[in-house]
Amino acid sequence: MQEDNFETIAIRLQAERSQHKEHSVPLYLTSSYKFDDAEEMRALFANEKEGNVYSRYANPNTSELIEKMAALEGAEDGWATATGMAAIFTTFAAFLGNGDHVLSSRSVFGSTHQLLSAVFPKWGITYSYADLDKQEQWIEGIKPNTKMIFVETPSNPGIDIIDLEWLAKLAKQHNLLLVVDNCFATPYLQQPIKLGADISIHSATKFIDGQGRTLGGIILGTNKLMRIIEGFARHSGPAMSPFNAWLMSKSLETLAVRMDRHCDNALKVAEFLESHAKIKKVMYPFLPSHPQYAIAKKQMKQGGGIVTLVIDGGVAAAGAFMNKLKMFSISANLGDTRSIATHPATSTHSKLTEEERLQVGIEQGTIRLSIGLEHIDDILRDISQALD
Template structure:
C-alpha cells in the first residue's frame, strides 16, 4: 500500500484486533499481564521479549494512541504521560543531570517557567531564557554543560513564532537536543520533526482531545533519544491511563476536521479584532500583520485555533471584558470545541513577575482566545458586546 495521507492515518491507524476481531479498539483496563511461564516473565523483564508487563510500563490502549500520534508527527517512537506537564518534566528529568544547563525561549507556559526557575535548580540544573526573536544572542548563553534548547511555537499565550529551521541549524551546530512543545499547533497544523526538532511534546488535554474530557501528554522522537526519558517515566509513574489513552486515540480520528474548522473561525475573528477601535494589537500566525507572518506560513499548514490580542485599558478592562462575555467559557484550558477566553496576567501567568511577563510580551491587557467550533457570527457577537462594556 502506498504511503497514506494525514487524515487517513488519523482515522485508520490502530493496533491489531484481539481474538474477538473487534472493529473499534477496546479499552484495556488492566493493571498487569499474565506470563506464560517463568521463562516468559524473565524474558519480558530483561527486554529480550517485547511484551506488556505492567500498565505503568505499557498498555495496549496507550500503545495505540502513541502509535497513531507518532505516525501523525512523523516520529519513530513515543511515550504517553498523564498530562502535558508530566511530558515536560519527564523530558527534562530524563535528559538532564545535576550540573547540566539548557537554553529555553523566555516565551513559555507559566507552569513550564515555574519548573525551570523553581524546581530544576533544586538539582543544580540551570537554564538561560533567551529572546526567541534575537538568534544572535543565543550563542553567548552556551556553556560546556549546555545540553538542549527548549521552545514553544506558537508561544503561550501571545502567539509569538519561532523559526524551527533556524533553531535546528543552531542546535546542530552546537550539538544540542532540540525539544519543541507543539501543543498550540497540533500535528495537523505543524510537524516540528520535519523542520529538524529531535523531540516533540504535547499536552494531549488540549487539541488532541478537543472536547475538554480527559488529560494526557506525549513525548515523541527517535527511540534511542527517548530511552532515558522512558526509564525515568517508568520508574516514577506519570503514566497515561488506559481510559484516557482510548479517548485520546479516538479524538485523533477527527483532529484534521476539527483543526480546519478551528483555524477558519480563528482567522476570521483575528481579522475582525484587528480593526476594532478598542484593540491595540492582534497576533494570529496566518494574519499578514503578525511580526513573523513569513515563519507562520512557512511551517504551519493553517494558523491554528488560538488568537491573542491586547485590549485597551489594561488589567481592569481585561477583567471587565471577561466578566461580560456571555457565550465564551472561562476555563483553565484551551483547544476545546467551545470557545474559551483567558486573561494571562491574572491567571495562567500570574505566578511570573511583571518583569518576566513583559519579557515574554505578556502585557496587562493581553487576552488569549481559544476559538471553538461555534458559528463564527455567534463568536464575534459575544466578543463585540464584551469589548464595548464600559
C-alpha cells in the same frame, strides 16, 4: 507505494483486533498481564521479547496512541504521560543532571517557567532565556555546559514564532538536544521533528483531546531518545491511564477536521479584532501583521486556534470584556470545542513577576482566546457585544 494521508492514518491506524473482531478498539482496563510460563516472564522483563508486563510501562491503549501520534508527527517512537506538564518534566529530568544548562525560549507556559526557575535549580540545573525573534540571543546564549534547547512555537500566550529549521541547525552545530513544545500547533499544523527537532512534546489535554474531557501528555522522538525517556518514566511513574489513552486515540480521528474549523474561525476572529478601535494589539500567526508571519507560513499548515489580544484600558477593561462575554467560557484551559477566554496575568502566568510578564508580551490587558467550533457568526457576535 504512496503513503496514506494524515486523516487516513489518524482514523485507520489502530491496535490489532481481538478474537471478537471489534470495529472500535476496546478499553484494556488491566494493571498487569498474565505470562504463559516462568520463562516468558523472564524474557519480557529482560527485554528479550516484546510484550506487556505492567500498565505503568505499557498498555494496548497507550501503545496505540503512541504509535498513531508518532506516525502523524514523523517520529520513530514516543511515550504517553498523565499530563502535558508530566511530559515536559519527564523530558527535562531524563536528559539533564547536575551542572547542565537549558537555553529556553523566554515565552513559555507558567508551569514550565516554575520548573526551570524553582524546581531544577535544586538539582544543580541552570537555565537562561532567549527571545524567539532574536537569533543573536540564541547564538550568544549557548554555554559550554548547555545540553538542551527548549522552545514553544507558537508560544503561550504571546503567539511568538521561531524558525525551527534554523534553530535545529544551530542545535546540531553544538550537539544539543532541541525539544519543541508543539501543543498549540498539533501534528496536523506543524511537525517539528521533520523540521529538525529531536523531541516534540504535546499537552494532549488541549487540541488532541479537543473536548475538555481529560488530561494527558505525549513525548515523541527517535527510538534511541525514547529509550532514555522510558528508562526514567518506567520507574518515576508519570503514566497515562488506559482510559485517557483510549479517549485521545479516538479524538485523533477527528483532529484534522476539528483543526480546520478552529483555524478558519480563529483567522476570522483575528481579522475582526485587528480592525476594532478598542483593540491595542492582535497576535495570530497567519495575520500578515504578525512579525514572524513569513516563518509561520513556511512551517505551519494553518495558524492554529489561539488568538491573543491586548485591550485598551488594562486589567479593568480586560475584566469588563470577559465578564460581558455570554457564550465564551472563562477558563484557564484551551483547545476545547467551546470558545474560551483567559486572562494570563491573573491565571496561567500569575506566578511570574510583572517584569517577567512584560518581557514575554503579557500586559494587564492581554487576553488569550481559544476559538472553538461554534458557528463563526455567533463567536463574532459575542465578542462584538462584549467590546461594545
